[in-house]
Amino acid sequence: MSEVYDIAILGAGPAGISAAIYAARAKMNTLWLDKQFAQGGQILNTYEVDNYPGLPGISGMDLGEAMGEHAAKLGIESVRENVLAVEDAGEEKIIRTKKNEYRARTVILACGASHRRLGIPGEEELSGVGVSYCATCDGAFFKDKTAVVVGGGNMAVEDAIFLSRICKKVYLVHRRDELRADEILQESLTADGNVEVIWNSVAVEIQGEECVTGLRIRNVQDNTESVINTDGVFIAVGIIPNTEKFSGLVKLDESGYIIAGEEGITQTPGIFAAGDIRTKMLRQVVTAVSDGANAVTSAHNYLIRQR
Numbered sequence: 001m002s003e004v005y006d007i008a009i010l011g012a013g014p015a016g017i018s019a020a021i022y023a024a025r026a027k028m029n030t031l032w033l034d035k036q037f038a039q040g041g042q043i044l045n046t047y048e049v050d051n052y053p054g055l056p057g058i059s060g061m062d063l064g065e066a067m068g069e070h071a072a073k074l075g076i077e078s079v080r081e082n083v084l085a086v087e088d089a090g091e092e093k094i095i096r097t098k099k100n101e102y103r104a105r106t107v108i109l110a111c112g113a114s115h116r117r118l119g120i121p122g123e124e125e126l127s128g129v130g131v132s133y134c135a136t137c138d139g140a141f142f143k144d145k146t147a148v149v150v151g152g153g154n155m156a157v158e159d160a161i162f163l164s165r166i167c168k169k170v171y172l173v174h175r176r177d178e179l180r181a182d183e184i185l186q187e188s189l190t191a192d193g194n195v196e197v198i199w200n201s202v203a204v205e206i207q208g209e210e211c212v213t214g215l216r217i218r219n220v221q222d223n224t225e226s227v228i229n230t231d232g233v234f235i236a237v238g239i240i241p242n243t244e245k246f247s248g249l250v251k252l253d254e255s256g257y258i259i260a261g262e263e264g265i266t267q268t269p270g271i272f273a274a275g276d277i278r279t280k281m282l283r284q285v286v287t288a289v290s291d292g293a294n295a296v297t298s299a300h301n302y303l304i305r306q307r
Protein backbone atom coordinates (compact mmCIF):
# COMPACT_ATOMS: atom_id res chain seq x y z
CA MET A 1 0.00 0.00 0.00
CA SER A 2 1.45 3.39 -0.97
CA GLU A 3 1.94 6.20 1.53
CA VAL A 4 -1.09 8.36 2.36
CA TYR A 5 -0.06 11.99 2.77
CA ASP A 6 -1.83 14.34 5.19
CA ILE A 7 -1.92 16.99 2.51
CA ALA A 8 -1.15 17.33 -1.18
CA ILE A 9 -0.44 20.86 -2.43
CA LEU A 10 -0.84 21.30 -6.17
CA GLY A 11 0.95 24.37 -7.52
CA ALA A 12 4.06 26.34 -6.60
CA GLY A 13 3.00 29.92 -7.18
CA PRO A 14 2.77 32.26 -4.17
CA ALA A 15 -0.34 30.44 -2.82
CA GLY A 16 1.24 26.99 -3.14
CA ILE A 17 4.57 28.11 -1.66
CA SER A 18 2.83 29.74 1.27
CA ALA A 19 0.75 26.58 1.79
CA ALA A 20 3.94 24.48 1.72
CA ILE A 21 5.58 26.74 4.33
CA TYR A 22 2.55 26.50 6.62
CA ALA A 23 2.22 22.74 6.11
CA ALA A 24 5.91 22.22 6.87
CA ARG A 25 5.66 24.31 10.02
CA ALA A 26 2.58 22.31 11.09
CA LYS A 27 4.68 19.13 10.57
CA MET A 28 2.13 17.71 8.16
CA ASN A 29 3.21 14.83 5.96
CA THR A 30 3.12 16.81 2.71
CA LEU A 31 3.26 16.08 -1.00
CA TRP A 32 3.94 19.18 -3.13
CA LEU A 33 3.62 19.04 -6.90
CA ASP A 34 4.09 21.59 -9.67
CA LYS A 35 4.62 21.16 -13.41
CA GLN A 36 7.28 23.90 -13.56
CA PHE A 37 10.87 23.62 -12.48
CA ALA A 38 11.09 27.17 -11.10
CA GLN A 39 8.86 28.20 -8.23
CA GLY A 40 6.79 31.40 -8.30
CA GLY A 41 4.04 30.73 -10.85
CA GLN A 42 2.80 33.82 -12.67
CA ILE A 43 5.13 36.20 -10.82
CA LEU A 44 8.05 34.69 -12.74
CA ASN A 45 6.64 36.63 -15.72
CA THR A 46 6.41 39.87 -13.76
CA TYR A 47 9.20 42.39 -14.22
CA GLU A 48 8.60 44.17 -10.96
CA VAL A 49 6.31 43.49 -8.00
CA ASP A 50 5.87 46.85 -6.33
CA ASN A 51 2.99 46.17 -3.97
CA TYR A 52 4.24 43.34 -1.80
CA PRO A 53 4.82 44.89 1.64
CA GLY A 54 8.44 45.22 2.67
CA LEU A 55 9.93 44.41 -0.72
CA PRO A 56 9.25 47.41 -2.98
CA GLY A 57 10.35 46.96 -6.58
CA ILE A 58 11.50 43.36 -6.22
CA SER A 59 11.55 41.43 -9.50
CA GLY A 60 9.04 38.60 -9.83
CA MET A 61 11.88 36.17 -10.44
CA ASP A 62 13.69 37.21 -7.20
CA LEU A 63 10.48 37.07 -5.18
CA GLY A 64 9.63 33.58 -6.49
CA GLU A 65 13.16 32.39 -5.75
CA ALA A 66 13.15 33.87 -2.24
CA MET A 67 9.80 32.24 -1.46
CA GLY A 68 10.99 28.87 -2.80
CA GLU A 69 14.18 29.11 -0.73
CA HIS A 70 12.12 29.86 2.37
CA ALA A 71 10.17 26.63 1.84
CA ALA A 72 13.38 24.66 1.14
CA LYS A 73 14.85 25.93 4.42
CA LEU A 74 11.92 24.27 6.17
CA GLY A 75 12.76 21.04 4.39
CA ILE A 76 10.05 21.07 1.73
CA GLU A 77 10.58 21.24 -2.04
CA SER A 78 8.13 20.78 -4.88
CA VAL A 79 8.28 17.69 -7.07
CA ARG A 80 8.12 18.47 -10.78
CA GLU A 81 5.13 16.53 -12.03
CA ASN A 82 2.12 17.60 -14.03
CA VAL A 83 -1.13 16.60 -12.31
CA LEU A 84 -3.56 15.01 -14.75
CA ALA A 85 -6.49 14.39 -12.42
CA VAL A 86 -7.64 14.38 -8.81
CA GLU A 87 -10.26 11.90 -7.74
CA ASP A 88 -12.34 12.11 -4.60
CA ALA A 89 -12.44 8.65 -3.06
CA GLY A 90 -14.00 9.81 0.21
CA GLU A 91 -11.47 9.94 3.04
CA GLU A 92 -8.65 9.61 0.55
CA LYS A 93 -8.02 11.65 -2.57
CA ILE A 94 -6.15 10.15 -5.49
CA ILE A 95 -3.76 12.42 -7.39
CA ARG A 96 -2.73 11.13 -10.81
CA THR A 97 0.29 12.37 -12.71
CA LYS A 98 1.79 10.90 -15.87
CA LYS A 99 4.26 8.84 -13.83
CA ASN A 100 2.61 8.29 -10.47
CA GLU A 101 -0.55 7.86 -8.47
CA TYR A 102 -0.48 9.49 -5.03
CA ARG A 103 -2.92 9.37 -2.14
CA ALA A 104 -3.64 12.16 0.33
CA ARG A 105 -6.29 12.90 2.92
CA THR A 106 -6.58 16.54 1.91
CA VAL A 107 -5.69 18.44 -1.26
CA ILE A 108 -5.03 22.13 -1.77
CA LEU A 109 -5.64 23.24 -5.35
CA ALA A 110 -3.31 26.18 -5.97
CA CYS A 111 -2.71 25.81 -9.71
CA GLY A 112 -3.28 29.47 -10.51
CA ALA A 113 -4.38 30.81 -13.84
CA SER A 114 -3.14 31.16 -17.42
CA HIS A 115 -3.17 33.92 -20.03
CA ARG A 116 -6.46 34.43 -21.83
CA ARG A 117 -6.14 34.28 -25.62
CA LEU A 118 -7.84 36.64 -28.08
CA GLY A 119 -8.78 33.87 -30.49
CA ILE A 120 -8.13 35.96 -33.62
CA PRO A 121 -6.48 34.92 -36.90
CA GLY A 122 -2.68 34.95 -36.70
CA GLU A 123 -2.54 34.65 -32.91
CA GLU A 124 -1.67 30.99 -32.76
CA GLU A 125 0.29 30.85 -36.04
CA LEU A 126 2.59 33.75 -35.05
CA SER A 127 2.95 32.83 -31.38
CA GLY A 128 6.66 32.93 -30.53
CA VAL A 129 7.52 34.91 -33.68
CA GLY A 130 6.11 38.23 -32.61
CA VAL A 131 3.05 37.23 -30.59
CA SER A 132 3.79 37.00 -26.89
CA TYR A 133 1.95 36.81 -23.58
CA CYS A 134 4.96 37.86 -21.52
CA ALA A 135 6.65 41.21 -22.05
CA THR A 136 9.25 40.59 -19.39
CA CYS A 137 10.25 37.31 -21.04
CA ASP A 138 10.28 38.47 -24.67
CA GLY A 139 10.55 42.28 -24.55
CA ALA A 140 14.32 42.29 -25.16
CA PHE A 141 13.75 40.91 -28.69
CA PHE A 142 12.00 44.17 -29.59
CA LYS A 143 14.80 46.63 -28.82
CA ASP A 144 14.28 49.83 -30.82
CA LYS A 145 11.33 48.24 -32.60
CA THR A 146 7.58 48.82 -32.44
CA ALA A 147 5.28 46.81 -30.20
CA VAL A 148 1.56 46.73 -29.52
CA VAL A 149 0.06 45.70 -26.20
CA VAL A 150 -3.58 44.62 -26.19
CA GLY A 151 -5.54 45.03 -22.94
CA GLY A 152 -6.38 47.65 -20.34
CA GLY A 153 -5.68 46.03 -16.97
CA ASN A 154 -2.64 46.13 -14.69
CA MET A 155 -0.81 43.55 -16.74
CA ALA A 156 -1.28 45.40 -20.06
CA VAL A 157 -0.23 48.73 -18.60
CA GLU A 158 2.78 47.21 -16.82
CA ASP A 159 3.78 45.52 -20.06
CA ALA A 160 3.46 48.77 -22.01
CA ILE A 161 5.60 50.62 -19.44
CA PHE A 162 8.20 47.86 -19.51
CA LEU A 163 8.30 47.81 -23.34
CA SER A 164 8.44 51.62 -23.59
CA ARG A 165 11.91 51.45 -22.04
CA ILE A 166 13.10 49.03 -24.73
CA CYS A 167 11.07 49.84 -27.85
CA LYS A 168 11.07 52.82 -30.16
CA LYS A 169 7.28 53.03 -30.00
CA VAL A 170 4.55 51.23 -28.06
CA TYR A 171 0.83 51.23 -28.79
CA LEU A 172 -1.66 50.18 -26.17
CA VAL A 173 -4.92 49.02 -27.74
CA HIS A 174 -7.89 48.96 -25.39
CA ARG A 175 -11.50 48.12 -26.15
CA ARG A 176 -12.97 50.89 -23.97
CA ASP A 177 -12.25 54.58 -23.33
CA GLU A 178 -11.01 53.98 -19.79
CA LEU A 179 -8.28 51.73 -18.41
CA ARG A 180 -8.94 49.20 -15.68
CA ALA A 181 -5.34 49.45 -14.40
CA ASP A 182 -4.41 51.09 -11.08
CA GLU A 183 -4.05 54.91 -11.22
CA ILE A 184 -0.40 54.78 -10.22
CA LEU A 185 0.38 52.62 -13.24
CA GLN A 186 -1.65 54.83 -15.56
CA GLU A 187 0.44 57.82 -14.46
CA SER A 188 3.69 56.02 -15.35
CA LEU A 189 2.31 54.91 -18.69
CA THR A 190 2.61 58.25 -20.39
CA ALA A 191 5.77 59.38 -18.55
CA ASP A 192 8.23 58.19 -21.22
CA GLY A 193 6.36 59.78 -24.11
CA ASN A 194 6.61 56.90 -26.56
CA VAL A 195 3.38 55.12 -25.56
CA GLU A 196 0.25 55.88 -27.53
CA VAL A 197 -3.09 54.60 -26.28
CA ILE A 198 -5.60 53.62 -28.94
CA TRP A 199 -9.02 53.71 -27.31
CA ASN A 200 -12.26 51.92 -28.16
CA SER A 201 -10.53 49.43 -30.41
CA VAL A 202 -10.28 45.67 -30.62
CA ALA A 203 -7.67 43.51 -32.32
CA VAL A 204 -9.13 41.57 -35.23
CA GLU A 205 -6.14 40.01 -37.01
CA ILE A 206 -2.43 39.64 -36.43
CA GLN A 207 -0.64 39.94 -39.76
CA GLY A 208 2.65 38.47 -40.97
CA GLU A 209 4.07 35.48 -42.81
CA GLU A 210 7.15 34.33 -40.92
CA CYS A 211 6.92 36.94 -38.20
CA VAL A 212 4.51 39.65 -37.10
CA THR A 213 4.32 42.69 -39.36
CA GLY A 214 1.04 44.27 -38.34
CA LEU A 215 -2.09 44.27 -36.23
CA ARG A 216 -5.46 45.00 -37.77
CA ILE A 217 -7.79 46.75 -35.33
CA ARG A 218 -11.42 47.81 -35.42
CA ASN A 219 -12.81 50.90 -33.77
CA VAL A 220 -15.89 49.72 -31.90
CA GLN A 221 -17.61 53.10 -32.13
CA ASP A 222 -17.56 53.68 -35.89
CA ASN A 223 -16.58 50.16 -37.05
CA THR A 224 -13.65 51.44 -39.12
CA GLU A 225 -10.64 49.19 -39.47
CA SER A 226 -6.97 50.14 -39.67
CA VAL A 227 -3.57 48.43 -39.47
CA ILE A 228 -0.79 49.25 -37.02
CA ASN A 229 2.59 48.28 -38.46
CA THR A 230 4.36 46.48 -35.65
CA ASP A 231 7.04 43.90 -34.93
CA GLY A 232 5.37 42.49 -31.84
CA VAL A 233 1.93 41.97 -30.33
CA PHE A 234 1.79 41.46 -26.58
CA ILE A 235 -1.53 40.10 -25.41
CA ALA A 236 -2.55 40.95 -21.84
CA VAL A 237 -6.31 40.51 -21.74
CA GLY A 238 -6.62 38.77 -18.42
CA ILE A 239 -6.30 35.33 -17.00
CA ILE A 240 -8.36 32.17 -16.94
CA PRO A 241 -8.22 29.77 -13.99
CA ASN A 242 -6.47 26.44 -14.45
CA THR A 243 -9.49 24.44 -13.37
CA GLU A 244 -10.20 22.33 -16.47
CA LYS A 245 -9.00 19.17 -14.76
CA PHE A 246 -11.04 19.82 -11.64
CA SER A 247 -14.47 20.55 -13.10
CA GLY A 248 -15.87 17.22 -11.88
CA LEU A 249 -14.18 17.45 -8.50
CA VAL A 250 -15.20 20.86 -7.18
CA LYS A 251 -17.92 23.37 -7.94
CA LEU A 252 -16.88 26.19 -10.30
CA ASP A 253 -18.51 29.56 -10.94
CA GLU A 254 -19.58 30.67 -14.43
CA SER A 255 -16.05 31.97 -15.17
CA GLY A 256 -14.45 28.68 -14.15
CA TYR A 257 -13.08 29.76 -10.75
CA ILE A 258 -13.40 27.30 -7.86
CA ILE A 259 -16.13 28.45 -5.51
CA ALA A 260 -14.39 28.93 -2.18
CA GLY A 261 -14.24 31.72 0.38
CA GLU A 262 -11.35 33.15 2.33
CA GLU A 263 -10.91 29.90 4.27
CA GLY A 264 -10.34 28.02 1.00
CA ILE A 265 -13.11 25.52 1.76
CA THR A 266 -14.69 24.12 -1.41
CA GLN A 267 -17.96 22.24 -1.62
CA THR A 268 -16.03 18.95 -1.75
CA PRO A 269 -14.93 17.78 1.73
CA GLY A 270 -11.15 17.58 2.05
CA ILE A 271 -10.48 19.66 -1.08
CA PHE A 272 -9.35 23.26 -0.58
CA ALA A 273 -8.52 26.08 -3.01
CA ALA A 274 -5.98 28.88 -2.70
CA GLY A 275 -4.79 31.79 -4.84
CA ASP A 276 -5.93 32.92 -8.29
CA ILE A 277 -7.82 29.67 -8.87
CA ARG A 278 -10.64 30.52 -6.44
CA THR A 279 -13.47 33.06 -6.45
CA LYS A 280 -12.17 36.25 -4.85
CA MET A 281 -12.12 40.01 -5.15
CA LEU A 282 -8.42 40.69 -5.59
CA ARG A 283 -5.87 38.44 -7.33
CA GLN A 284 -2.47 39.59 -6.13
CA VAL A 285 0.62 38.01 -4.58
CA VAL A 286 -0.36 39.37 -1.18
CA THR A 287 -3.80 37.74 -1.28
CA ALA A 288 -2.41 34.49 -2.74
CA VAL A 289 0.03 33.98 0.12
CA SER A 290 -2.70 34.64 2.63
CA ASP A 291 -4.88 32.06 0.86
CA GLY A 292 -2.13 29.43 1.15
CA ALA A 293 -1.93 29.93 4.91
CA ASN A 294 -5.72 29.86 5.33
CA ALA A 295 -6.16 26.73 3.21
CA VAL A 296 -3.58 24.80 5.24
CA THR A 297 -5.27 25.88 8.46
CA SER A 298 -8.61 24.70 7.07
CA ALA A 299 -7.08 21.39 5.95
CA HIS A 300 -5.46 20.93 9.36
CA ASN A 301 -8.78 21.56 11.13
CA TYR A 302 -10.52 19.16 8.75
CA LEU A 303 -8.01 16.41 9.57
CA ILE A 304 -8.48 16.94 13.31
CA ARG A 305 -12.24 16.58 12.90
CA GLN A 306 -11.79 13.39 10.86
CA ARG A 307 -9.84 11.64 13.62
Ligand code: NAP
Pocket: 049, 050, 051, 118, 150, 151, 152, 153, 154, 155, 156, 158, 175, 176, 179, 180, 202, 203, 236, 237, 238, 239, 282, 283, 284
Ligand atom coordinates in the same frame (compact mmCIF):
# COMPACT_ATOMS: atom_id res chain seq x y z
P1 NAP B 1 -7.60 42.04 -15.89
O1 NAP B 1 -7.41 42.97 -14.73
O2 NAP B 1 -8.73 41.09 -15.89
O3 NAP B 1 -7.71 42.96 -17.19
C1 NAP B 1 -7.91 42.40 -18.44
C2 NAP B 1 -8.00 43.53 -19.46
O4 NAP B 1 -8.13 42.94 -20.75
C3 NAP B 1 -9.20 44.44 -19.23
O5 NAP B 1 -8.84 45.77 -19.47
C4 NAP B 1 -10.21 43.93 -20.26
O6 NAP B 1 -11.01 44.94 -20.77
C5 NAP B 1 -9.30 43.44 -21.36
N1 NAP B 1 -9.89 42.32 -22.11
C6 NAP B 1 -10.41 41.16 -21.65
N2 NAP B 1 -10.79 40.38 -22.65
C7 NAP B 1 -10.54 41.05 -23.79
C8 NAP B 1 -10.72 40.78 -25.16
N3 NAP B 1 -11.22 39.61 -25.56
N4 NAP B 1 -10.32 41.69 -26.05
C9 NAP B 1 -9.79 42.86 -25.64
N5 NAP B 1 -9.58 43.19 -24.36
C10 NAP B 1 -9.96 42.29 -23.45
O7 NAP B 1 -6.30 41.14 -16.17
P2 NAP B 1 -4.71 41.38 -15.98
O8 NAP B 1 -4.33 42.78 -16.26
O9 NAP B 1 -4.03 40.28 -16.74
O10 NAP B 1 -4.49 41.08 -14.49
C11 NAP B 1 -4.91 39.82 -13.94
C12 NAP B 1 -4.92 39.93 -12.43
O11 NAP B 1 -3.60 40.11 -11.94
C13 NAP B 1 -5.73 41.14 -11.97
O12 NAP B 1 -6.41 40.79 -10.80
C14 NAP B 1 -4.68 42.17 -11.72
O13 NAP B 1 -5.05 43.16 -10.77
C15 NAP B 1 -3.52 41.31 -11.22
N6 NAP B 1 -2.24 41.99 -11.49
C16 NAP B 1 -1.78 42.84 -10.55
C17 NAP B 1 -0.61 43.54 -10.79
C18 NAP B 1 -0.12 44.50 -9.76
O14 NAP B 1 -0.81 44.73 -8.78
N7 NAP B 1 1.06 45.07 -9.90
C19 NAP B 1 0.08 43.36 -11.97
C20 NAP B 1 -0.44 42.49 -12.93
C21 NAP B 1 -1.61 41.83 -12.67
P3 NAP B 1 -12.13 45.67 -19.86
O15 NAP B 1 -11.38 46.59 -18.97
O16 NAP B 1 -12.97 46.36 -20.88
O17 NAP B 1 -12.84 44.58 -19.15
